[in-house]
Amino acid sequence: MCRKKNGEKLSNRISLIDLEALAGVNANRNLKNFYKDFQIQYESLSAEQRDMEILEILKKIHAPLQTVGAHRSKVWEAGWKENVDDYKKSGNKSSLLPKYFGKTRIFRYMGKLVLGKEKFCDYKLHTVMVDLVLSKYLTKDIKQVHEFGCGTGLHLDRFADWVEEDIKLNGYDWTETSGEMIDLINNNSQKKIRFEQFNFFRPRKLSKSLKDGVIITCAALEQVGTDFRMFINFLLDESPSLVIHLEPFSELLDENNLLDYLSIQYCSKRNYLKGLLNYLESLATEGVIEIIERRRLFCGSRFLEGYPVVVWRVRH
Numbered sequence: 017m018c019r020k021k022n023g024e025k026l027s028n029r030i031s032l033i034d035l036e037a038l039a040g041v042n043a044n045r046n047l048k049n050f051y052k053d054f055q056i057q058y059e060s061l062s063a064e065q066r067d068m069e070i071l072e073i074l075k076k077i078h079a080p081l082q083t084v085g086a087h088r089s090k091v092w093e094a095g096w097k098e099n100v101d102d103y104k105k106s107g108n109k110s111s112l113l114p115k116y117f118g119k120t121r122i123f124r125y126m127g128k129l130v131l132g133k134e135k136f137c138d139y140k141l142h143t144v145m146v147d148l149v150l151s152k153y154l155t156k157d158i159k160q161v162h163e164f165g166c167g168t169g170l171h172l173d174r175f176a177d178w179v180e181e182d183i184k185l186n187g188y189d190w191t192e193t194s195g196e197m198i199d200l201i202n203n204n205s206q207k208k209i210r211f212e213q214f215n216f217f218r219p220r221k222l223s224k225s226l227k228d229g230v231i232i233t234c235a236a237l238e239q240v241g242t243d244f245r246m247f248i249n250f251l252l253d254e255s256p257s258l259v260i261h262l263e264p265f266s267e268l269l270d271e272n273n274l275l276d277y278l279s280i281q282y283c284s285k286r287n288y289l290k291g292l293l294n295y296l297e298s299l300a301t302e303g304v305i306e307i308i309e310r311r312r313l314f315c316g317s318r319f320l321e322g323y324p325v326v327v328w329r330v331r332h
């Protein structure tokens with residue numbers, strides 16, 4: 017929807033219905049209720065603004081950038097510790113919000129850079145998309161959701177607000193601090209989210225079987241670069257019902273499109289996830305797994321389209 021007021025810039029509104037269309041799902045009743053007041057307002061950029069943003073992205077890509085990988089566990093511990101300390105002080109759930117969100121009002125929507133009316137549109141868009149995608153696959157037989165690389169527990173905390181009560185929620189991360197945050201969430205509410213420490217680089221048997229559960233990773237496997245095989249092979253052994261990834265799958269982007277190309281370059285510079293989709297496709301060709309969905313959501317932050325969706329399951 018567009019509005020023009022006294023010659024002011026056109027203002028656009030993103031509704032839940034718009035995002036349902038992108039995610040290819042009709043939100044269930046719980047989710048519709050949870051997001052009943054949802055909207056994001058944004059403005060289109062002028063040609064000059066867009067040029068400035070593209071220049072910023074190029075500068076970022078060409079500046080020294082931190083690469084992800086096994087050396088970063090202490091960085092994540094320290095980052096989440098700030099969130100834990102904030103939460104202990106304020107008791108406010110906004111402390112779950114990772115500090116890399118809301119750094120700019122610019123975000124990607126429908127393949128364009130746009131300017132949010134308020135801060136944290138990137139966060140709002142990310143979280144509603146995660147919920148919509150998960151809701152699509154929560155069939156009646158699913159009794160467990162397992163989020164790997166769960167960070168501050170922000171997704172699990174929301175899931176607890178809208179998934180059916182009989183679905184158990186489990187979080188895993190290599191940081192101890194994630195577990196501390198989830199304890200705080202549970203203590204401040206009636207929630208019963210389970211946490212276990214887990215490292216993608218050294219998968220080990222967990223205390224709970226993953227069979228009959230849905231696995232979800234959101235911007236988490238991005239952190240392992242090309243070292244995803246151990247985790248995928250671990251999942252093959254565990255044989256969960258379904259695996260959902262919302263990760264920066266650059267393979268789904270179009271390198272002949274400027275914004276896509278910049279996202280691919282940014283991900284490559286940071287050493288983000290690379291080759292997972294090819295690996296899954298080779299497993300599908302061998303008949304080991306079935307890929308159920310590959311979908312771009314055409315949303316993201318200024319620098320990248322961070323959460324295209326790939327869903328698969330083990331063939332029995």
Ligand SMILES: C[S@@+](CC[C@H](N)C(=O)[O-])C[C@H]1O[C@@H](n2cnc3c(N)ncnc32)[C@H](O)[C@@H]1O
Nearest residue numbers: 092165166167189190215216217234235236239
């Ligand atoms: C970008 S954050 C995403 C957090 C959350 N999934 C979200 O969407 O907000 C990446 C998460 O992956 C975790 N992570 C990074 N490398 C990991 C590894 N090797 N094993 C397990 N977790 C890891 C980090 O600690 C962090 O919580």
